[in-house]
Amino acid sequence: PKVPKVPTWEAVLEEQLPPADLVDKLERLALVDFRTKQGLACLEKAVRFAGQLHAVDTSGVEPMDSVLEDALHLRGDAVTEGDCAEELLGLAERTVEEYFVAPPNIPLPTREERSAMLKHSEF
Amino acid sequence: MAASCVVASELLQNTKQISMFFPKTSRFIRRISTSNLQCDKQHQLKTNSASQQLVGVVGLEIHAQINSNTKLFSGSPVRFSAPPNSLVSFLDASLPGTLPVLNRRCVEAAVMTGLALNCTINKKSLFDRKHYFYADLPAGYQITQQRRPIAVDGTLTYSFLSGKKRSQVIRKHVHVKQIQLEQDSGKSLHDDVRSQTLIDLNRAGVGLMELVMEPDMNCGEEAAAAVRELQLILQALGTCQGNMSEGQLRVDANVSVHRPGEPLGIRTEVKNLNSIRYLARAIDYEIQRQIGVVQRGETVQNETRAYDSKSGETVPMRDKEGLQDYRFMPEPNLPPLIVYEDDASLPSGIDPGQAVVVQEIKEGLPELPSVRRERLVQTYGLLPEHSFTLVNEDGLMEYFEEVMKGTRREPRKVIGWVTNELLGQLKQRDLSVSQSPISPAALAELLELQETGHISSSIAKQVYQEMWNSPGKTAAQTIQEQDLGLVSDVAQLHSICQKVVDSHPDEVCAIRSGNTKVLNKLMGLVQKETKGRADPVLVMDILKQKTS
Numbered sequence: 001p002k003v004p005k006v007p008t009w010e011a012v013l014e015e016q017l018p019p020a021d022l023v024d025k026l027e028r029l030a031l032v033d034f035r036t037k038q039g040l041a042c043l044e045k046a047v048r049f050a051g052q053l054h055a056v057d058t059s060g061v062e063p064m065d066s067v068l069e070d071a072l073h074l075r076g077d078a079v080t081e082g083d084c085a086e087e088l089l090g091l092a093e094r095t096v097e098e099y100f101v102a103p104p105n106i107p108l109p110t111r112e113e114r115s116a117m118l119k120h121s122e123f
Numbered sequence: 124m125a126a127s128c129v130v131a132s133e134l135l136q137n138t139k140q141i142s143m144f145f146p147k148t149s150r151f152i153r154r155i156s157t158s159n160l161q162c163d164k165q166h167q168l169k170t171n172s173a174s175q176q177l178v179g180v181v182g183l184e185i186h187a188q189i190n191s192n193t194k195l196f197s198g199s200p201v202r203f204s205a206p207p208n209s210l211v212s213f214l215d216a217s218l219p220g221t222l223p224v225l226n227r228r229c230v231e232a233a234v235m236t237g238l239a240l241n242c243t244i245n246k247k248s249l250f251d252r253k254h255y256f257y258a259d260l261p262a263g264y265q266i267t268q269q270r271r272p273i274a275v276d277g278t279l280t281y282s283f284l285s286g287k288k289r290s291q292v293i294r295k296h297v298h299v300k301q302i303q304l305e306q307d308s309g310k311s312l313h314d315d316v317r318s319q320t321l322i323d324l325n326r327a328g329v330g331l332m333e334l335v336m337e338p339d340m341n342c343g344e345e346a347a348a349a350v351r352e353l354q355l356i357l358q359a360l361g362t363c364q365g366n367m368s369e370g371q372l373r374v375d376a377n378v379s380v381h382r383p384g385e386p387l388g389i390r391t392e393v394k395n396l397n398s399i400r401y402l403a404r405a406i407d408y409e410i411q412r413q414i415g416v417v418q419r420g421e422t423v424q425n426e427t428r429a430y431d432s433k434s435g436e437t438v439p440m441r442d443k444e445g446l447q448d449y450r451f452m453p454e455p456n457l458p459p460l461i462v463y464e465d466d467a468s469l470p471s472g473i474d475p476g477q478a479v480v481v482q483e484i485k486e487g488l489p490e491l492p493s494v495r496r497e498r499l500v501q502t503y504g505l506l507p508e509h510s511f512t513l514v515n516e517d518g519l520m521e522y523f524e525e526v527m528k529g530t531r532r533e534p535r536k537v538i539g540w541v542t543n544e545l546l547g548q549l550k551q552r553d554l555s556v557s558q559s560p561i562s563p564a565a566l567a568e569l570l571e572l573q574e575t576g577h578i579s580s581s582i583a584k585q586v587y588q589e590m591w592n593s594p595g596k597t598a599a600q601t602i603q604e605q606d607l608g609l610v611s612d613v614a615q616l617h618s619i620c621q622k623v624v625d626s627h628p629d630e631v632c633a634i635r636s637g638n639t640k641v642l643n644k645l646m647g648l649v650q651k652e653t654k655g656r657a658d659p660v661l662v663m664d665i666l667k668q669k670t671s
Contacts, residue, residue: 031256065455066453066454066457068458069458070458072457072458072460073224073477074479075224075226075227076476077192077193077226078198079192080193080198081197081212082199082210082211083209083210084212085209088216088324089208096319096321098208101321102319
């Protein structure tokens with residue numbers, strides 16, 4: 001049988017946990033703040049849970065990346081939509097003369113800066 | 124060896140200074156310095172295996188906007204300028220509940236381009252999501268083809284003119300690693316004053332073909348020639364209009380330096396290149412800059428740099444925090460894209476509108492630039508460098524063929540007029556062929572007059588100048604007004620020649636004693652008398668008679 005009947009994972013050692021700078025990088029890429037040691041522990045559990053997939057032997061099996069069974073539909077090159085600027089701009093909180101407004105790309109502040117900012121917040 | 128490298132960078136410094144004081148000559152000087160110092164020298168050095176010179180290595184990543192009516196995955200229009208956010212559908216704005224639907228025309232365009240570049244077309248290709256956060260990417264990811272693109276493993280063959288007279292056609296190849304279909308992002312306008320970014324999604328979702336090339340090139344001139352050839356191919360196919368200044372063709376250059384035989388050096392990415400000329404300059408500057416860095420013992424930073432056309436330098440761009448992790452994942456909303464080899468391999472009962480057949484597309488390919496050049500050489504007996512110039516300049520080939528229709532003069536004698544006289548004047552005045560004040564018919568008329576013996580070649584050049592100065596007048600009018608017609612009246616010529624012979628007894632002696640070259644001097648004097656209108660053949664005969 002390919003799937004073992006009893007869990008075969010072992011506890012992950014401290015050294016094997018993702019290093020702090022890797023966590024920083026993940027936080028910046030996903031714009032998620034793991035914030036506390038509890039958050040990190042949660043991340044570790046999630047990674048370990050997903051790691052169970054490695055226990056399954058998938059050699060020779062093509063990964064399935066879509067549940068779609070129909071062939072890809074090809075569309076003709078005629079204009080059928082667009083021209084709804086008003087409707088779309090109406091969804092945005094801030095617009096300037098028919099442009100959407102986005103704050104400039106500021107990278108996520110470092111952990112120290114964030115702690116300083118959130119010192120007085122309830123979280 | 125190190126010394127000549129220093130000389131090279133010093134020379135670049137000097138040319139920069141010269142170009143500061145004499146701005147018009149800068150273009151000229153820079154062209155000479157790049158072509159002579161960079162490519163030729165580097166090629167010489169490459170063959171000498173004992174050499175320790177640093178050479179540049181250039182790889183290009185090209186994004187070509189697909190010439191289609193609608194976007195890649197939505198039915199909104201593709202147009203260059205339109206009111207902001209007026210060409211945006213719900214999918215392009217990435218509103219929840221929308222799904223991508225692939226545009227057939229984009230698939231055909233990718234297959235056509237792949238075939239023109241001798242690629243292998245993957246019958247089954249896949250779509251992926253590439254994640255990164257940026258305000259002009261509303262979904263937070265771009266749909267692209269990272270795992271299995273639609274075309275792989277091709278070759279772009281390009282040429283450029285080299286040598287002292289730019290008469291040698293050098294042919295090179297670049298390996299095309301892959302061609303993939305992907306979405307374009309929107310446009311962001313940075314308002315630093317109010318610290319905000321304005322987003323226009325008109326361009327978001329437009330189909331792009333990303334062409335990834337191997338780092339087979341060594342300098343700006345090669346890269347520029349390769350991009351020019353690609354532009355011509357894409358324009359001939361109609362898959363991309365190739366206008367770099369409008370952003371239809373975007374080129375990023377990966378530049379590094381190393382010693383031949385050693386592993387490749389750290390590369391920098393040069394972006395913001397919106398013309399072929401800037402591309403060549405930026406690459407050459409970057410190569411020189413990196414050589415300088417390495418020679419000072421420092422390390423080249425792996426960074427993104429932008430080209431500043433005013434200073435001619437590359438400057439670091441927004442820092443990218445080291446390597447990005449795009450977290451590629453398969454696009455779950457799109458099944459694999461299947462294209463069929465030929466009609467025989469079509470599954471039964473399939474709707475023809477749903478089947479892209481490679482064989483059909485192959486048979487429908489238009490004439491590619493390389494084939495066109497060959498045809499010109501075959502049809503008109505031109506030299507390769509001439510047909511290269513004809514195809515390289517927009518509209519010049521058509522101009523030449525029009526002229527040929529209007530005159531019986533040999534193509535080889537006409538080509539010089541088109542590639543030197545006409546093109547030279549156009550370039551000086553910064554005009555395109557379509558803006559030429561002299562029409563093909565007018566030039567043909569002038570050449571026909573020369574061919575039929577009405578005017579001499581030197582007069583033809585004079586009349587040509589006049590045609591530029593007064594565009595309304597035809598050649599025939601000018602000839603009549605200024606009485607420039609060829610003098611073939613034998614009696615008149617005899618008397619003029621006699622006059623010249625009589626007034627130059629020393630020269631006549633020299634000729635009689637065997638120095639026939641002096642005949643040319645007498646010929647020159649006769650031409651001066653007749654203001655260049657004498658029939659040279661007749662005059663030569665008469666002079667020979669009189670001095671024998």
